[in-house]
Amino acid sequence: MAGKLPVSPLAPARFPDLPAIAGLELASVAAGVKYQGRDDVMLARLCPGSAVAGVFTRSATRSAPVLDCQEKLGGETSAGAAILVNSGNSNAFTGGAGRASVEAICKAVAGACDLPEARVFTASTGVIGERLPDDRITAKIGDLVAGLSPLAIEQSARAICTTDTFAKGASTVIETAEGPVTIMGFAKGSGMIAPDMATMLVYIFTDATISQDTLQAVLSAGVDSTFNAITVDSDTSTSDSLMVAATQQGPAVDSAVFAEALNTVMLDLAHQVVRDGEGATKFVEVQVTGADSDADAKRVAMSIANSPLVKTAIAGEDPNWGRIVMAVGKSGAKADRDLLSIRFGEALVAENGWASPQYSEEIGAAHMKGDEITIKVDMGIGNGAFTAWTCDLTHGYISINADYRS
Amino acid sequence: MAGKLPVSPLAPARFPDLPAIAGLELASVAAGVKYQGRDDVMLARLCPGSAVAGVFTRSATRSAPVLDCQEKLGGETSAGAAILVNSGNSNAFTGGAGRASVEAICKAVAGACDLPEARVFTASTGVIGERLPDDRITAKIGDLVAGLSPLAIEQSARAICTTDTFAKGASTVIETAEGPVTIMGFAKGSGMIAPDMATMLVYIFTDATISQDTLQAVLSAGVDSTFNAITVDSDTSTSDSLMVAATQQGPAVDSAVFAEALNTVMLDLAHQVVRDGEGATKFVEVQVTGADSDADAKRVAMSIANSPLVKTAIAGEDPNWGRIVMAVGKSGAKADRDLLSIRFGEALVAENGWASPQYSEEIGAAHMKGDEITIKVDMGIGNGAFTAWTCDLTHGYISINADYRS
Structure with missing residues (x-):
């Protein structure tokens, strides 16, 4: 199995020069x-x-x-x-x-x-x-x-x-x-x-x-x-x-x-x-701020980072922020729909319980085309913060885990 | 979007005859x-x-x-x-x-x-x-x-x-x-x-x-x-x-x-x-018994039913019971490796902390070929029980959620 898979498109150019350690x-x-x-x-x-x-x-x-x-x-x-x-x-x-x-x-x-x-x-x-x-x-x-x-x-x-x-x-x-x-x-x-x-x-x-x-x-x-x-x-x-x-x-x-x-x-x-996540084509950073606690911020960040729906949307370069709302909602963290804001990179996507007036689908789609995606969620409630990292969910993941037999 | 997808292979032959309700x-x-x-x-x-x-x-x-x-x-x-x-x-x-x-x-x-x-x-x-x-x-x-x-x-x-x-x-x-x-x-x-x-x-x-x-x-x-x-x-x-x-x-x-x-x-x-789960080709029943509580049994059943690794293995008809062990372990439920037993349908797969001597890969592979899969996990600890139902995770899921754009 090992060696048969193509190198991840997100891989560094080469293994770094690492220094020896005395002892x-x-x-x-x-x-x-x-x-x-x-x-x-x-x-x-x-x-x-x-x-x-x-x-x-x-x-x-x-x-x-x-x-x-x-x-x-x-x-x-x-x-x-x-x-x-x-x-x-x-x-x-x-x-x-x-x-x-x-x-x-x-x-x-x-x-x-x-x-x-x-x-x-x-x-x-x-x-x-x-x-x-x-x-x-x-x-x-x-x-x-x-x-x-x-x-x-x-x-x-x-x-x-x-x-x-x-x-x-x-x-x-x-x-x-x-x-x-x-x-x-x-x-x-x-x-x-x-x-x-x-x-x-x-x-x-x-x-x-x-x-x-x-x-x-x-x-x-x-x-x-x-x-x-x-x-x-x-x-x-x-x-x-x-x-x-x-x-x-x-x-x-x-x-x-x-x-x-x-x-x-x-x-x-x-x-x-x-x-090097299986099948990964996008590196995704999920920054959550303004949560009721750091623990709540981690709940929200991981709910987004683990959501198959969010991860397949990213794979499809679909700026589907409704799926982020869904993932916030299911996380179990304290949330107030009308205080929540969502950004793709620096672009404000949603605030005050709805899409931002300054947001357009083109803005989100442009961000999704990159291979480094940043999702920022501010809960608007407190000072809890957490950042998580994940990759997208692609056909490659299914191929690696279902198509190849042990 | 609706109507373009092929009918699930797990669909009933037709919509049932349903009776009118007075009022x-x-x-x-x-x-x-x-x-x-x-x-x-x-x-x-x-x-x-x-x-x-x-x-x-x-x-x-x-x-x-x-x-x-x-x-x-x-x-x-x-x-x-x-x-x-x-x-x-x-x-x-x-x-x-x-x-x-x-x-x-x-x-x-x-x-x-x-x-x-x-x-x-x-x-x-x-x-x-x-x-x-x-x-x-x-x-x-x-x-x-x-x-x-x-x-x-x-x-x-x-x-x-x-x-x-x-x-x-x-x-x-x-x-x-x-x-x-x-x-x-x-x-x-x-x-x-x-x-x-x-x-x-x-x-x-x-x-x-x-x-x-x-x-x-x-x-x-x-x-x-x-x-x-x-x-x-x-x-x-x-x-x-x-x-x-x-x-x-x-x-x-x-x-x-x-x-x-x-x-x-x-x-x-x-x-x-x-x-009718997106991309489903297998209907999966996960029966958990012998857990410390019903709540623990539900944790284990849902950990298995939600595991992308378990679900892709089922999609690949791979009787990969190690992934079930993994899902039990990560569930957060009380577990003792050596008391755990796992069955595919009626076939005993693992017990006493290892593969059962009577199990062979062929037995598991035969069960996986069907379109109705039953996974039974007995925790060997108490009387808690829960049954969950899920489907496999296939290329169809990725296609529906990533390939088609909104």
Whole structure:
């Protein structure tokens, strides 16, 4: 499946040049978990003292690797850490065998990297409900360790892809009095879901000197306005994982400054996931302001961003603002029809409970022709605000998920 | 738009023979609200004493007719009542002009039928945000009243259709010691939504002698397991309206017996709406049992029934039960992976946190070939149960909502 799909028209021109992170080595290998002829396992080794933080899917049917990672978060950092990720099989809904596979992989990585098993984290992405052939992975641990390099970034980003049409990377640098702090990361995901596969996986690395507790707090605080603000199709994976590791090899940095820089990288990667949304031809930003609360603003933004009716209208370049009214109305958020205003980009579309006198269908149609669509909704009630990002819903989505058989 | 779409493959062979209801007369007319060359307004006149009950969309941006109907419910019954419905324009998000249009129509109908305006109910279905040309409707009230007949049922059912590919009708008879009580109704809807149009409208009539308060109570109790248990695409209309009128011309009937019969008609019509879901090729029943509560069971059933991933898998005849696990997990309901079981029809697919040993892909694939799909999920936790109905998500849905421009 992977590789057969045309590259998203919203993809960046190429994978970015990403900087090495002191204390981080990466490797990838072809283990043949499911795919043939491509790398499908990546290993990240982190130096002693590295802090590791993570956030994971809230699904009640989360995968074995997710459950294992959640148990291990917050552990002793002195020995270092490792992260191993495979594509092709999600090891989700695999009963006791799933847990055993995670343990086998962690044991093998711990042995080869001289780490406690409690500091080996794993993730798996691919088909749900099939036993993970962990022996194919453990057989390649030696090759992975031998191949570790600070520069093997792009190949690692590619190894964890499933139906992604492009690998996703981003980085930033914070200048401090003691020198630069670098943040670099990569992600996979083509929506929350993909043909017979699932999952968004994100790995971000930094050389910052920052405590594990602070790293976790900064990550947890940043995820709501970045990865939790995107949707392709409202379906939530059993395996979504976002991990951030700090090797402590660079300067210390103010946590607020670090948080801002980390959020920049997270938002960049989150947007790239939307740009690779299955069948996407339009990148859509939904800005909601003036709601009764931030929570209400998120309800409205996600109701619009998840509405099949809104998303098909955008696919058809139809400035169908009545569908936005519908999505506001069904959201469950406090709303007053006559205080609501809607804009496409800067153009005022509707206000005072009706179409704006200055709006014409031509204005809306012109905005819809672009491949970056902005929908602004002001509820006119309070100060709650939230911005969400999504893509359109096209024949491509149906083709990927219905026409191709597993 | 209407009439151009091929009839749903899940449509009944023909519109049923529906019985006349003593005390009810119907008429339809071509008013040219938007469509040309077809009837687009229907009028129902109910004899003095008729009880009228209704349930309406909970949307925060409900249409002017919905707001007007909600204000009028529960009023004095002695004079009789009337219901006027137009297709082609929903009179939603039309500001103060929307309210004025409703008042103009109600006043005209009240005058022509010698009724207080408080007993004239209206509904509108079609494009959102355009002024309703109410003068085209009021100009036809005389023709409508002149054409009233107990037999004009099918033509009225057709007049309120928008992108429906077939008109939907159902009836039942309750035998009582004092003679039969008849319940008859019709519906329009092709999902909650349609191209540039919205709405499910349902009108059910009975000759039963039943108080307005009891009729409202029975209707409100029955809607959760019937019309509120269906979904085509998770989008909720600004105009959904379900009204039941009892002319009091037949016998009294035990309210529990009446409720059961009414629910039968409502469920039949609700299923027909799903069968006319935009682009539908499969009718899907999702039975959830063993949940912590009925509310949790509904969360799980609707999470499955609304999942684009599940619905595209069904469209592709792919027995992709991993996507059902995903939908259970994201529902927010209490779940234990290892207690969950999943069946396609009678075939056990997954249990004990993994695929069942007796399941094979061939078994699932065989079930998926049919045009009636049953998904059974037992949560294994409690006694909560809920059944939902939906259809698959196909290229037809995208074509209807994205390819055709308004």
